[in-house]
Amino acid sequence: MTLLEIKKLNKSFKKGKENNHVLHDIDLKVKEGEFVTIIGPSGCGKSTLLKAIAGLDTEYKGEILLEDEKVTGTGSNRGFIFQEPRLFPWHTVEKNIAGNLSLKNPEVKNTVQNLIKLVRLEGYEKAFPKELSGGMAQRVSIARALLRKPKVLLLDEPFGALDAFTRSHMQEALLNIWQEEKTSMIFVTHDIDEAIYLANKVVIMSAKPGLIQNIIPIDLPFPRKKTTSSFQEFRTIVLNEFEKVDELEYIDSAGI
Amino acid sequence: MENQSTTAIETLPLKQVKNKKNRSKEKRQLAIFLKGLLLPAFILVVWELSGVYGLTSEIMLPKPSTIFNSFVDLLFTGNLLGHLEISLYRAILGFVLGGALGLVLGLVVGFYNNAEQTLDPTLQMIRTIPHLAVIPLFILWFGFGELSKILLIAKGAFFPLYVNTFLGIRGVDSKLFAVAKVLQFSKWKQITLVILPAALPNILLGVRLSLGAAWLGLVAAELMGSSEGIGYLITDARQFSQTSIVFVGIIIFAIFGKLSDSLVRFFERRLLKWQDTYKG
Numbered sequence: 001m002t003l004l005e006i007k008k009l010n011k012s013f014k015k016g017k018e019n020n021h022v023l024h025d026i027d028l029k030v031k032e033g034e035f036v037t038i039i040g041p042s043g044c045g046k047s048t049l050l051k052a053i054a055g056l057d058t059e060y061k062g063e064i065l066l067e068d069e070k071v072t073g074t075g076s077n078r079g080f081i082f083q084e085p086r087l088f089p090w091h092t093v094e095k096n097i098a099g100n101l102s103l104k105n106p107e108v109k110n111t112v113q114n115l116i117k118l119v120r121l122e123g124y125e126k127a128f129p130k131e132l133s134g135g136m137a138q139r140v141s142i143a144r145a146l147l148r149k150p151k152v153l154l155l156d157e158p159f160g161a162l163d164a165f166t167r168s169h170m171q172e173a174l175l176n177i178w179q180e181e182k183t184s185m186i187f188v189t190h191d192i193d194e195a196i197y198l199a200n201k202v203v204i205m206s207a208k209p210g211l212i213q214n215i216i217p218i219d220l221p222f223p224r225k226k227t228t229s230s231f232q233e234f235r236t237i238v239l240n241e242f243e244k245v246d247e248l249e250y251i252d253s254a255g256i
Numbered sequence: 257m258e259n260q261s262t263t264a265i266e267t268l269p270l271k272q273v274k275n276k277k278n279r280s281k282e283k284r285q286l287a288i289f290l291k292g293l294l295l296p297a298f299i300l301v302v303w304e305l306s307g308v309y310g311l312t313s314e315i316m317l318p319k320p321s322t323i324f325n326s327f328v329d330l331l332f333t334g335n336l337l338g339h340l341e342i343s344l345y346r347a348i349l350g351f352v353l354g355g356a357l358g359l360v361l362g363l364v365v366g367f368y369n370n371a372e373q374t375l376d377p378t379l380q381m382i383r384t385i386p387h388l389a390v391i392p393l394f395i396l397w398f399g400f401g402e403l404s405k406i407l408l409i410a411k412g413a414f415f416p417l418y419v420n421t422f423l424g425i426r427g428v429d430s431k432l433f434a435v436a437k438v439l440q441f442s443k444w445k446q447i448t449l450v451i452l453p454a455a456l457p458n459i460l461l462g463v464r465l466s467l468g469a470a471w472l473g474l475v476a477a478e479l480m481g482s483s484e485g486i487g488y489l490i491t492d493a494r495q496f497s498q499t500s501i502v503f504v505g506i507i508i509f510a511i512f513g514k515l516s517d518s519l520v521r522f523f524e525r526r527l528l529k530w531q532d533t534y535k536g
């Protein structure tokens with residue numbers, strides 16, 4: 001069943017005299033429970049697209065439908081994970097997850113406790129963000145987004161700032177959460193391995209104008225291994241797509 | 257990442273370790289305190305000795321022991337506590353009045369651009385007017401009584417809190433607002449959960465500076481003419497060249513200034529323990 005549908009999304013803004021076309025005719029469908037990764041060079045508008053879905057950016061032409069309803073602003077049916085954890089430094093881990101909900105409510109307290117277990121942070125309920133490592137802080141922000149039981153979780157390069165070990169740890173953790181919670185995921189990244197490792201389908205975008213170049217379904221069973229030959233095959237496919245993008249960009253920049 | 261709860265076997269030695277830690281912490285704090293006393297103690301000794309050996313005149317710089325004697329004298333025969341009480345009353349009332357107004361206006365101007373555009377230019381203009389320049393006006397308008405003194409102190413206490421509250425609110429990271437937006441915080445929750453906690457370091461700094469300004473205002477107010485208060489004690493003693501009493505007054509100002517500052521620092525430490533800043 002289609003959960004999210006993006007129809008003919010266009011966005012441009014004027015930068016000096018130039019008309020910068022950030023997103024061009026974006027059409028995308030995301031099924032319920034699907035894991036979609038969006039990958040592309042910087043400036044292809046992948047983050048902008050994610051912000052539009054979140055409702056943080058509403059200045060565009062076209063439509064975004066979530067469960068057949070038009071998205072007009074932010075809503076609790078969409079969770080958003082930023083590149084940085086963006087925790088409130090004056091709140092403890094618990095309170096950060098609870099956000100505007102009161103921990104005095106036993107139901108909230110219970111859910112928060114379960115989420116803390118889900119992201120493996122037991123014992124850190126009362127810790128302040130300054131006491132957490134980057135990976136831990138990002139897990140808190142994931143728990144915070146999950147508390148509102150979103151239909152879809154939007155992740156904007158959430159592991160970009162982490163080291164390689166923590167990153168693969170977090171990918172593991174995210175897949176576990178995805179399998180347990182069955183939340184749809186839209187995950188923006190610039191890491192090809194990450195994109196293939198996580199996704200049911202990889203959306204490849206190209207820049208200037210930002211458009212969807214190709215969508216590649218990844219029909220590998222989970223758990224995946226990055227070293228297998230089938231994984232490498234997909235890697236080659238995605239890389240080939242990028243070479244096409246690169247050629248186009250060379251031509252563009254050479255002014256031919 | 258995985259250092260979770262400690263097991264039962266570990267509990268006992270852990271407690272002992274904690275006790276030891278506490279004790280060494282106390283020792284460290286004592287050491288820090290003593291370090292702070294080192295310089296004043298050295299100065300006192302040199303001062304006293306130079307008085308004893310006649311290097312300084314008793315009128316210009318009375319010996320610490322003379323100052324102490326005057327202090328005891330004043331305490332038992334000179335109604336020092338009465339003067340202190342009236343001074344404290346003025347300072348506190350003026351601080352509360354000016355500080356509260358500064359906090360409220362700082363919040364309003366911080367939250368609303370309209371308020372900033374209409375109020376801030378005028379307030380900034382008033383801010384730069386020195387105390388001494390308005391004293392004649394205050395006396396004309398409000399007389400020599402308590403009102404003019406308290407208003408003068410309030411004027412001093414108003415601005416640090418106003419400016420710092422405003423700065424605190426405008427300094428909130430806009431990235432956190434995006435989070436609040438995604439999480440569907442109401443306007444009220446945005447204020448209580450995001451803006452106020454983020455502005456709190458600045459607000460507390462404002463409180464500290466306001467307290468200092470209230471103290472300054474107090475001296476100015478009491479020097480401008482009064483019949484009681486520590487400031488009066490100083491002016492009165494100066495007229496009779498009782499330098500040691502001038503010193504007593506100054507030292508009392510210093511002690512109470514430090515005490516009030518320490519009180520705010522105490523709250524700072526409790527309320528801002530989440531801060532991740534360089535601790536030296």
